[in-house]
Amino acid sequence: MAWNALLRALRAGPATVALAPPDQADIDELSARLKASSLRKLGRSLAIRQVDSGSCNGCELEIQMTASVVYDLERFGLRFVASPRHADVLLVTGPVTRNMQDALLRTWQATPDPKWVVAIGDCAIDGGVFKGSPAILGGIDAALPVDLVIRGCPPTPAAIIAGLCALVEAHARPDTMPRTREPRTREPRTREPKAR
Amino acid sequence: MTARALILDAPAMQAQPWPRHVLSPETWTQMSRALITDTTLDLRAMWADTTHVHALLHDTEAADFLFASVPVETGLYAALSPARPGAAWFERMIRDLWGHHPADATDTRPWLDHGHWTATPPMAARPLPNLAAPEPAEFLTSVGDDLHHIAVGPVHAGIIEPGHFRFACSGETIVRLEVRLGYLHKGTLGLLRGKSPRVGARFAARLSGDSTVAHSTAFAHAAEAACATAAPPRAASLRAVMGELERIANHLGDIGAIAGDAVFPLLQSRFVWLREAMLRGCAAAFGHRQMMDAVIPGGVAQDLTQDGSTSIHDVLNTIQAEWPRLLALYDDTASLVDRMQTTGILDPTTAARFAPGGFVGRASGQAFDTRRNPGHAPYDRLDVAAAFSDAGDVDARVRVRLFEITESIRLLRILLDELPTGPIALTLPIVSAEGIGWAEGFRGDIWHWLRLEGGLVSHAFLCDPSWRQWPLLQAAIEGNIVADFPLCNKSFNCSYSGVDL
Numbered sequence: 126m127a128w129n130a131l132l133r134a135l136r137a138g139p140a141t142v143a144l145a146p147p148d149q150a151d152i153d154e155l156s157a158r159l160k161a162s163s164l165r166k167l168g169r170s171l172a173i174r175q176v177d178s179g180s181c182n183g184c185e186l187e188i189q190m191t192a193s194v195v196y197d198l199e200r201f202g203l204r205f206v207a208s209p210r211h212a213d214v215l216l217v218t219g220p221v222t223r224n225m226q227d228a229l230l231r232t233w234q235a236t237p238d239p240k241w242v243v244a245i246g247d248c249a250i251d252g253g254v255f256k257g258s259p260a261i262l263g264g265i266d267a268a269l270p271v272d273l274v275i276r277g278c279p280p281t282p283a284a285i286i287a288g289l290c291a292l293v294e295a296h297a298r299p300d301t302m303p304r305t306r307e308p309r310t311r312e313p314r315t316r317e318p319k320a321r
Numbered sequence: 322m323t324a325r326a327l328i329l330d331a332p333a334m335q336a337q338p339w340p341r342h343v344l345s346p347e348t349w350t351q352m353s354r355a356l357i358t359d360t361t362l363d364l365r366a367m368w369a370d371t372t373h374v375h376a377l378l379h380d381t382e383a384a385d386f387l388f389a390s391v392p393v394e395t396g397l398y399a400a401l402s403p404a405r406p407g408a409a410w411f412e413r414m415i416r417d418l419w420g421h422h423p424a425d426a427t428d429t430r431p432w433l434d435h436g437h438w439t440a441t442p443p444m445a446a447r448p449l450p451n452l453a454a455p456e457p458a459e460f461l462t463s464v465g466d467d468l469h470h471i472a473v474g475p476v477h478a479g480i481i482e483p484g485h486f487r488f489a490c491s492g493e494t495i496v497r498l499e500v501r502l503g504y505l506h507k508g509t510l511g512l513l514r515g516k517s518p519r520v521g522a523r524f525a526a527r528l529s530g531d532s533t534v535a536h537s538t539a540f541a542h543a544a545e546a547a548c549a550t551a552a553p554p555r556a557a558s559l560r561a562v563m564g565e566l567e568r569i570a571n572h573l574g575d576i577g578a579i580a581g582d583a584v585f586p587l588l589q590s591r592f593v594w595l596r597e598a599m600l601r602g603c604a605a606a607f608g609h610r611q612m613m614d615a616v617i618p619g620g621v622a623q624d625l626t627q628d629g630s631t632s633i634h635d636v637l638n639t640i641q642a643e644w645p646r647l648l649a650l651y652d653d654t655a656s657l658v659d660r661m662q663t664t665g666i667l668d669p670t671t672a673a674r675f676a677p678g679g680f681v682g683r684a685s686g687q688a689f690d691t692r693r694n695p696g697h698a699p700y701d702r703l704d705v706a707a708a709f710s711d712a713g714d715v716d717a718r719v720r721v722r723l724f725e726i727t728e729s730i731r732l733l734r735i736l737l738d739e740l741p742t743g744p745i746a747l748t749l750p751i752v753s754a755e756g757i758g759w760a761e762g763f764r765g766d767i768w769h770w771l772r773l774e775g776g777l778v779s780h781a782f783l784c785d786p787s788w789r790q791w792p793l794l795q796a797a798i799e800g801n802i803v804a805d806f807p808l809c810n811k812s813f814n815c816s817y818s819g820v821d822l
Contacts, residue, residue, distance in 0.1 A: 175480045176476055176483075177481070177482050177483050177505070178483075179504075179505050179507055180482070180505070180530070180818065181527040181528065181529060181530035181533075181818045182482050182529060182530040182531055182816065182817070182818050183527070183530025183531070183533065183611055183613065184530070185480055185481060185482065185530075186530065186531055186574070186611070187610075188480050189480050189574075190593075190596075190597060190600075192480070193590075193593040193594075193597065194590040194593060194594060195593065195594060195597045205480065207478035207479075208478070209476075219505070220507060222504065222505060222506055222507055223435075223437040223438055223439075223506075224433075224435045224437055224503055224504045224505070224506050224821075225475065225483060225504045225505070226437065227437075228475045228476050228483065228504065229476075232476050253527075254512075254523050254524060254527055255507045255508070255509075255512065255527075257512075258507055258508035258509075258511065258512050259438065259439060259440065259443060259508055259511070260438065260443065260506050260507050260508030260511070261507055261508065278613060279530065279611070279613075281610065
């Protein structure tokens with residue numbers, strides 16, 4: 126009878142047996158494999174925030190072209206985003222002017238870790254023709270840790286995309302995650318304020 | 322006495338092509354007052370050196386140019402901003418760079434100096450160490466019920482140069498926009514000192530990258546004027562070829578971007594595609610997509626490549642083949658034209674007070690074009706047709722630029738077909754003299770002034786057209802909605818780097 130079978134089952138308790146917890150070593154290994162394969166498959170995409178820290182706007186013109194219908198940056202998994210808070214990469218042009226230093230540093234701080242900094246153009250490397258001007262600090266590495274440099278005055282859209290694609294390849298390898306580093310500290314201004 | 326008479330009566334110093342009249346501080350003050358009623362004199366540029374303040378004026382009635390200076394004896398000179406509102410940004414820049422204070426100026430707030438420099442004023446004979454901590458910027462106030470403020474920048478959302486925009490809004494309507502620039506100040510004028518014109522040209526080429534040919538040409542003209550020489554005819558024609566190519570490339574890119582801001586990607590894609598074709602044509606003809614450093618004092622750095630002329634003609638053919646369809650697409654897309662018309666109106670009366678050059682001026686009743694007046698080779702043998710409108714809205718600026726593209730194509734065909742033979746550069750003599758040079762960039766009139774001592778630059782000023790266009794963007798945006806700002810801004814497309822120096 127069905128009623129008797131039901132009562133017997135209730136009295137006997139559940140038939141499902143308890144299992145031992147999974148081995149921690151197995152979890153670690155599996156999660157590492159998952160991370161590597163997801164980075165390989167899903168990590169081929171970078172969100173880019175462009176920052177002009179003192180350029181003449183020549184580099185901006187060619188960076189704009191990379192996003193155009195002609196070069197179509199998005200087919201490589203690269204796209205420009207409007208906020209540093211959504212970015213993996215800061216694409217920085219120009220020497221770092223003293224007047225832009227604060228804004229550049231704040232943009233960097235607003236970018237979540239892990240992040241890459243790409244210096245675009247000859248000015249971004251060491252100040253370019255503006256090297257030695259008292260109004261600039263120098264190249265981008267005078268203010269931020271730089272991961273990649275793309276040369277040119279300005280670099281062509283093709284050169285910019287080639288550099289960024291190299292970054293995508295590096296990003297898809299778990300052993301080359303960007304390091305989390307601190308930017309150069311600002312010059313201390315300890316002197317007494319001057320009377321105006 | 323009229324301002325013109327006051328200037329012409331003052332003793333003249335040797336300068337090319339116009340003598341520099343050095344007014345006494347009293348005469349300068351009288352001249353600054355006379356300018357209030359003498360509306361025929363337009364201020365085209367204003368700058369300084371360690372001892373004098375200089376102004377370049379255009380007499381629209383006599384169609385000539387007046388170059389006036391005043392010695393700054395006690396750190397003060399009479400401001401021109403009460404008579405010419407366009408002088409205000411120049412005066413703030415002169416104060417920050419050279420330390421000359423404008424008396425009775427309409428605006429005395431700092432401009433390029435954000436308080437981060439180590440020595441100020443950087444261009445003065447003896448800068449002092451700057452020990453003060455930077456102070457927050459002071460903005461103009463807007464008073465009214467329920468006004469709210471939107472602060473944007475210096476880092477913008479797009480791929481553009483940095484600047485800070487302060488909007489005071491009533492609901493979605495902009496009541497006042499104030500622009501704060503200076504973030505890109507690289508000390509270009511200071512770097513020019515002690516350089517030969519040939520080396521200095523690299524800085525002129527990088528004042529505003531999108532106008533690299535035009536700025537290099539104005540710089541070369543200034544150096545050649547000082548040396549009382551002229552580039553060989555072939556070099557002059559090649560410069561004009563490069564200048565017109567640069568104009569077309571920028572107009573194409575900007576009109577495409579305007580269409581993009583009005584959310585019409587079809588037109589944007591076509592214009593950007595044509596721009597890319599143009600840049601490739603430039604690379605094929607001159608070895609560099611932007612033709613940077615191609616124009617040098619004394620001539621041009623390299624000749625047109627063997628197939629260069631064909632490459633350029635090919636690109637022009639491509640543009641002309643597609644042109645009627647693109648114009649029809651613009652005209653027939655009501656949703657696009659609706660965004661453009663009556664948006665961001667710069668009325669001719671306001672424009673006249675600032676005398677803006679370029680398409681900003683030409684769309685608001687100002688016909689000024691340096692290719693026509695004062696003119697220079699080879700434009701003196703080409704009859705440049707100038708577009709003209711007084712509608713002053715985004716649509717008018719776009720249409721002026723559309724016209725300028727077709728006119729530049731016409732000029733390019735003539736220039737390439739009648740390219741003179743001969744040398745492409747000459748060596749400039751070593752002189753101690755000063756000269757003014759100009760060029761018509763895609764934005765408008767560019768003025769460069771150089772004083773050479775023993776063949777080296779001792780003082781210089783590079784004036785971008787944006788100096789007199791930025792303040793007008795502020796005026797044109799009043800009463801528009803915040804959502805139309807990108808469209809209005811792109812229709813002006815002022816240079817940040819060009820005015821940040």
